[in-house]
Amino acid sequence: xxxxxxxxxxxxxxxxxxxxxxxxxxxxxxxxxxxxxxxxxxxxxxxxxxxxxxxxxxxxxxxxxxxxxxxxxxxxxxxxxxxxxxxxxxxxxxxxxxxxxxxxxxxxxxxxxxxxxxxxxxxxxxxxxxxxx
Amino acid sequence: xxxxxxxxxxxxxxxxxxxxxxxxxxxxxxxxxxxxxxxxxxxxxxxxxxxxxxxxxxxxxxxxxxxxxxxxxxxxxxxxxxxxxxxxxxxxxxxxxxxxxxxxxxxxxxxxxxxxxxxxxxxxxxxxxxxxx
Numbered sequence: 001x002x003x004x005x006x007x008x009x010x011x012x013x014x015x016x017x018x019x020x021x022x023x024x025x026x027x028x029x030x031x032x033x034x035x036x037x038x039x040x041x042x043x044x045x046x047x048x049x050x051x052x053x054x055x056x057x058x059x060x061x062x063x064x065x066x067x068x069x070x071x072x073x074x075x076x077x078x079x080x081x082x083x084x085x086x087x088x089x090x091x092x093x094x095x096x097x098x099x100x101x102x103x104x105x106x107x108x109x110x111x112x113x114x115x116x117x118x119x120x121x122x123x124x125x126x127x128x129x130x131x132x133x
Numbered sequence: 134x135x136x137x138x139x140x141x142x143x144x145x146x147x148x149x150x151x152x153x154x155x156x157x158x159x160x161x162x163x164x165x166x167x168x169x170x171x172x173x174x175x176x177x178x179x180x181x182x183x184x185x186x187x188x189x190x191x192x193x194x195x196x197x198x199x200x201x202x203x204x205x206x207x208x209x210x211x212x213x214x215x216x217x218x219x220x221x222x223x224x225x226x227x228x229x230x231x232x233x234x235x236x237x238x239x240x241x242x243x244x245x246x247x248x249x250x251x252x253x254x255x256x257x258x259x260x261x262x263x264x265x266x
Contacts, residue, residue, distance in 0.1 A: 001236040005218035010228035038230045039206040047204040047235050049256055050183045071180040073172040075252060077210065077228065085138040095143035095210065097171045102180050103134040119208060121254055123182055 004044030013056060013078065013117055017042070023055065024064060028131045032061025032110070040124060049124055056117045057081065057110040065107040065133070070126035072100035075119045080112030092116075105132045137177030146189060146211065146250055150175070156188065157197060161264045165194025165243070173257060182257055189250045190214065190243040198240040198266070203259035205233035211250030215242045225249075238265045 008015045015038060023033035033055060040051035056078070057063060065084070074083075076096045083090050083098055084107040091111070092098065098118075100106045110116035141148045148171060156166035166188060173184035189211070190196060198217070207216075209229045216223050216231055217240040224244070225231065231251075233239045243249035 002234070003219050003237050004232065004234040005221075005237045005239070006232050007216065007218075007223040007225060008230040008232075010226070010230070013228075015228075015230060038208070039232055044234065045204075045232060048206065050206070050254060052206045052208065052230070052254060071178075073181065073183070073185045073254070075171070075185065075208075075210075077208075083140065085140075086136050088138075090140040092140060093143070095146075095148075097141040097143070097148060097185070099137065099139050099141075099172055099178060101135070101137040101177065104136050104138045106138070119252070121183060121185060121206070 002044070008038060028064050030062060030064045032058035033063055050121050051124055053120050053122070054117060055120055056115045057108060058115050059110050059113055062109040063107055064129070064131055065105060066129040066131050067103055067105045068127050068129045069102045070123050071102055072098070072106070073121040074098035074100065076116070077119060078117030079110060079114045081116035082109045082111050083107070135177070141171060161197050163195060163197045165191035166196055183254050184257055186253050186255070187250060188253055189248045190241060191248050192243050192246055195242040196240055197262070197264055198238060199262040199264050200236055200238045201260050201262045202235045203256050204235055205231070206254040207231035207233065207251050209249070209251045212243060212247045213245030214249035215244050216240070
């Protein structure tokens with residue numbers, strides 16, 4: 001057994017050993033979003049079939065309006081926001097959970113005075129998002 | 134497209150529409166632990182290949198000392214605790230992340246004055262834990 005177990009210590013919404021990255025690299029619409037992969041991509045974490053990511057959206061920012069076939073499991077951990085799910089909108093706050101079901105157009109917005117931060121778990125192998133304009 | 138997207142509102146560590154259940158049903162050692170499956174088991178959530186669960190351990194309580202081949206992705210969201218990972222122990226606090234790699238014996242304990250609460254994501258299809266005594 002190769003014990004690669006570990007604890008990633010939290011330091012005010014960054015985590016030891018985890019890089020803060022740009023949300024997207026393509027030229028698609030979004031504003032003020034960063035991403036960190038907390039679990040699933042580091043050396044020794046290959047047994048995960050899913051990735052746990054943390055997204056943070058600055059006040060007034062928003063993620064890309066998009067859809068894809070893989071589902072999202074989201075748990076808010078910071079701030080206030082609004083999520084678009086198809087034709088509906090919901091206000092979200094810490095520890096609210098969001099299920100984005102396959103093919104549903106979705107977008108997250110930060111609506112409070114502090115950043116909106118949420119965990120988002122996805123399959124490691126998944127389809128690429130399609131931008132909705 | 135069958136839009137089953139939704140938001141589960143948080144109400145002080147219970148969530149609308151989610152049942153608080155016993156941690157284990159077998160006669161194995163543990164103390165003061167409950168579980169809730171937040172995402173992955175409800176109707177319409179079949180697209181998830183993984184489950185997002187919330188475990189809560191009351192002060193002085195602990196989970197079963199066990200091991201299994203499926204990995205755990207844990208994010209603490211409440212309280213203080215200590216996790217055993219093989220031969221090592223780590224103190225954990227809100228938003229610390231824990232990777233429990235395959236086959237590693239592990240146990241969570243609540244060490245503070247409020248309950249220890251953590252999210253734990255696992256594969257939907259997984260092996261059964263083996264109790265370590």
